[in-house]
Amino acid sequence: MEFLRHLLLFLHFVGLASLLGGLLVQMKGPDRRILPAILHGALTQLVTGVLLVGVIQGGLGEHVNNSKIGVKLIVVLIITVLAWVNRRKPTIATGWFFGLTALTLLNVAVAVFWR
Template identity: 70%
Template sequence: MEILRLVLVFIHFLGLASLLGGLLVQMRGPERRIVPAVVHGALTQLVSGVLLVGVLEGPLDESLNHAKIGTKLAVTLVITVLAWINRKKPTISTGLYGALFLLAILNVAVAVFWR
């Protein structure tokens, strides 16, 4: 089961890279939009995160901070829904772009700093 946990963590990091990478490449551009990397990264983070919690609580029987997991899930759901709803629009507002970027950074901060 430990190898499954490591594979899920790896996939989770790939989702983060896709999400943040899709946002960062547009930082200086005149117009911003939801590129497929953002949607796929958000969905990858959502699915791999839920599976990771299932593996940790199930077979590995680890004690988890449910408030932290719930916060990360809520932030990821908001990112995913915003990206999904706006994925077909030719451009998005600077406010939406900023919100997505800050929410993604917030999720990383919660993962790192909340013990």
């Protein structure tokens, strides 16, 4: 179970790198859009996050902070839905783009600073 936990955590970080990298690479550009890396990163974060909670709480019998997990789940669901809805548009509004970036950074901040 510990190996599965580490594998899921690794994939969770890969999803974060894909999501945040897809956003940051477009930061200077005039036209911003939902790259496949953004959508796939958000979906990877969602799936691996849910599986991580299941492995930690169910398989390993450890306690997780359900409030923290709930906030993180809501934020990643919003990111995923926004990315999914806007995935076929040639460009997205600057406000939406920076909103996605802020939500992504918020999720990282919740993971790091909320104990």
